[in-house]
Amino acid sequence: MKSLIKGVFKLTEGSFRVVYFLIAIFIIFLISYFLGFQYLQGIIGNDGMFHLSNIYWIDKFFPNVPYWYPLQNGGIVPVWGYPQLSYFAVVIIHRLSSLNLVGAFQVLGFLSIPLTSLGLYLFVWTRFKNQTMAGIAAILYPLMPLSWIWLFDWGFYGESVSYIFIFPTLIFYDIFLDKYLKKNFGLVSRLAFLLTVLFLGVTFLAHPTTFLDLLFIIFFLTLVQAIEKKVWKIKNLAKNIFPSIAVIIFAFLIISFLFLDFKAYSTVVATPGAYLKQEFLEGYTLNVNSILGIGKIPITDAKYTIRNAVVPLTIWIPAILGLIAAIVLKKKKMLVLGLLASIPFIYLKYPLLTWYTSVIIPYSGQLLHHRAILIFIRAFAPIVAAFGIVSLSQMIFDLPLSFLKKGKIFIVRKIFVALASSFLAIVLTLFLIIYFANKPSSLWKEYEVRYGPNGFDIRNPFLDNNKTFKNDEADVKQVKSYLKDKNNWPRPKLANNPDDLLPFPDFVNAHKNEKMLRVDLSPYLGGEVMRLNIKSDISQINLSAIQRSLLGPYWGIEQQALFTENTGNTINVNNIVKWFGIKYLFFNNTVDKLDKYKEDQKNWKEIDKAGIWQFADPTEMYSWTVQKPASLVIGSLKKRAFEPLFRVAINGGIPYEDNWLVQGKENVDDYSLSELKKFDSLILYGYSYKDRNNAFKMLDQYVKEGGNLYISTGWQYTDRDWKSDKTPDFFPVEYLVWSSDYDQNVPLEIENKEIAGNIDIGEFSPLKWNNLPWGVSISTTNLRSWAKPVLSLNEKPLIAGGTYGKGRVVWSGLDLIGHVSTYEYNKEEMLFINNLFKWLNSSRIDDEKLQTQKLTIRRDNPDKVEFTFNDSTSNNSTLFWRETQFPNWKATLITPKGDSTDIKIYKGGPGFMLMRLPAVNNGSKLTLEFKTGFRTFAGRLISIITLFTLLAYLIMGSKFTNIIFRPFKSVIKRAKNLLYRSKKELINRSDEEETY
Helix, strand or coil, rough: CCHHHHHHHHHHHHHHHHHHHHHHHHHHHHHHHHHHHHCCCCCCCHHHHHHHHHHHHHHHHCCCCCCCCCCCCEECCHHCCCCCCCHHHHHHHHHCCCCCCHHHHHHHHHHHHHHHHHHHHHHHHHHHHHHHHHHHHHHHHHHHHHHHHHHHHCCCCHHHHHHHHHHHHHHHHHHHHHHHHHCCCCHHHHHHHEEEEEEEHHHHCCCHHHHHHHHHHHHHHHHHHHHHHHCCCCHHHHHHHHHHHHHHHHHHHHHHHHHHHHHHHHCCCCCCCCHHHHHHHHHHHHCHHHHHCCCCCCCCCCCHHHCCCCCCHHHHHHHHHHHHHHHCCCCCCCCHHHHHHHHHHHHHHHHHHHHHHHHCCCCCCHCHHHHHHHHHHHHHHHHHHHHHHHHHHHHHHHHHHCCCCHHHHHHHHHHHHHHHHHHHHHHHHHHHHCCCCCCCCCCCCEEEEECCCCCCCCCCCCHHHHCCCCCCCCCHHHHHHHHHHHHHHCCCCCCCCCHHHHCCHHHHHCCCCCCCEEEEEECCHHHHHHHHHCCCCCCCCCCCCHCCCCCCCCHHHHHHCCCCCCCCHHHHHHHHHHHCCEEEEEEECCCCHHHHHHCCCCCEEEEEEEEEECCCCCCCCEEEEECEEEEEECCCCCCHHHHHHHHHEEEHHHHHHHHEEEEEECCCCCCCCHCCCCEEEEEEECCCCHHHHHHHHHHHHHHHHHCCCECCCCCCCCCCCEECCCCCCCCCCCCCCCCCCCCCCEEEEEHHHHHHHHCCCCCCCCCCEEEEECCECCCCCCCCCCEEEEEEEEEEEEEEEECCCCEEEEEECCCCHHCCCCHCCCHHHHHHHHHHHHHCCCCCCHHHHHHHHEEEEEEECCCEEEEEEEECCCCEEEEEEEEEEECCEEEEEEEECCCCCEECEEEECCCCEEECCCCCCCCCCEEEEEECCCCHHHHHHHHHHHHHHHHHHHHHHHHHHHHHHHHHHHHHHHHHHHHHHHHHHHHHHHHCCCCC
């Protein structure tokens, strides 16, 4: 009979808990929809269109999605540069349902809030064994404006979706940790370990920031759990933190298939320079009063974008109580959640502490970034608040009855306290929600409610345009009546016509299928940049996700020249659009500088009043030249020597038509002589070498056999030979000394007009820097017999040149590039530089257009391009493909007979693919193919082995670990025995040698 009663009781209790859970699910989704229905009405969030553009691209090729994305920034590798799981999830939802891509995007984004809330509920229920606390925490989560800011304001779609996996990960890890500390390694423990690792892997695929935060939380929880289970001893440190270390290691192993490439890509892409301390402090400081809901950020404040990063009083006031209760009641696990939720406020309030922590502790900056640190508040503040409310309710009923400690009355007391305190906790929660809805009253009006994404007007929560207000008071009865009518609740308005999302619809619809069309959009057209590639193949240089860019500073140079500079001329504009292959520019007519385009009617024409301008003499996405010289620039990578040279070039120093500039390495002897001879000329600016004799021997032979050389020694400490006791024979001068003795009054003279051209030396900028003499590398001896002075300083050669063997040499002891850059591209000096390089290399202006017409291209997949040459050449030629050079691209030249040769791909100009080709026959083909290398293969192999290892451990348990660790145990045992014998011998020897 007792067993029957017990069974009935358990069945009743179980049924009650299931019903309780179902009610909680209903309330969670109801509140989420009430507060976030707008997300199902349209595309919301600053980056929303950017994510949609990626989703359309993936859907276009799914499931065989290419690595390369050629439609922005000259090409990027999205899967290695940005989390993609949420995009794939949207595509799968679209294909498995009747939703179009936009609708699936809206649904998944919206669900990220209630599903995270549901995970929170399950975490609190299963790990703290209190459904009332779980329900309260789950309800508070969607009420918090901070929960919605990722979706509604910032548009961090992947990060919001990644939150879905936080609490399942923590549930399984806590189960595993609990079993481990009890030395229970059964099936449940092993399954929990496996699921923890898998959920961590999925979280990484959704967003790496959430993944890193989870690793930190897991490690932190491990320490506290060890204390709570009373097994914490310093001498057992390694043993007690082993669960977290094991999970972290296996998490990284399981994601190796992507992480290795992800990490490698992050080292290649353009990254901002290191923060200066002051810049960091100015950018990091957040308005803590605003976050706590007791202050507002004015619209004029630069931090207005975080105005909705708010934890309302309804949450943080009981959270303080919960933190105190965790300390008093010695609830270690709750205490750690409270600390995780509260410590960030210290860093937010005192960014100087953040700065020093990030400097002292490696990689801590990843966690302390204000975007990452908000995760701890968002995830755990509702839990601690719910604990505070429940603890207060329990104390109210439990303390007066504390004398009932024995027998059945004690059981009755426990049941009564549980039911009464649960009821009171729910009542207290409702009271707090209602009372603090519009507090503090100095900031919010009576009818304003500070919950959800942006807060709302309680008289018109669904933004009904037909609803009018008779007064400024909230009529509770009218509000209740309004909400009870289900017809007033808004229905989802999922997008049906994605074409409405296109920017500049007339132009895009006319050109959207042109795969070889490149344009660029002003940075002041951010929304249009995101939307352009939703349904078009038009290539643009601008890019929404700057962290993916492979163009380094050259994207910034392009944007500056085209959209923000107001130089009064289009010299740099016309050169840079040819380098980038841009045919059309899209402007913001209000902000962009358009005067220079209006004045250059020869090259630019406005074709649409919406802000579209057409270039009159554009290049194609690809170019093939035979007579246009190619110059390899060898210079410092650390000092980015190529960048100022490129700036000088586009401003007229080396016009696009005159030369293919190639970004090289920094040491001359990083190349073989045969490779140097592929190029018509070498430009040594900021150069160095590893072996002086070998480098100079190659250069000497290179020039004698017909190569041309420009060598600068005027960049002190950076040009390797800025001073030299003896220079090699191909230098016009025999030695070099550094001098700062020549001020602006010392005369400069043009000595050779054949090389220098007709130059007015009087128009040169002065030889000074910050009112100090401009240092030069100079020689006081006569020139070598083959050389001629070009520019002299006080009758001493400062620039010289001549024919050496079959080649030409120009040497400059003046840092011409640095000098002309300092004085904003002095027109006469730019002409002088132009003349020097024209003397070094001759070019045929029409060569590119004539030769490129003899080239055909085929591209069926973004990861492979095929060029066919419809002409033969007898010498070297250049193929320039205006997509970003990246190590995974491989080029192969195939003759009509089928013979193949690997072709090296260089960085041409701003960083596009340039190939120097040997003689080609009519009908030859060159294939460019994106190939994954050993790193990708190794990553996949590691992930596969890790997965099978985890599955084997799940199935076999200790048998598997014994097989794996048996060899190690033998080695360890031998090492211990050896150590013991050595120690014993040492002691015996010491005893023998001891004297008294």
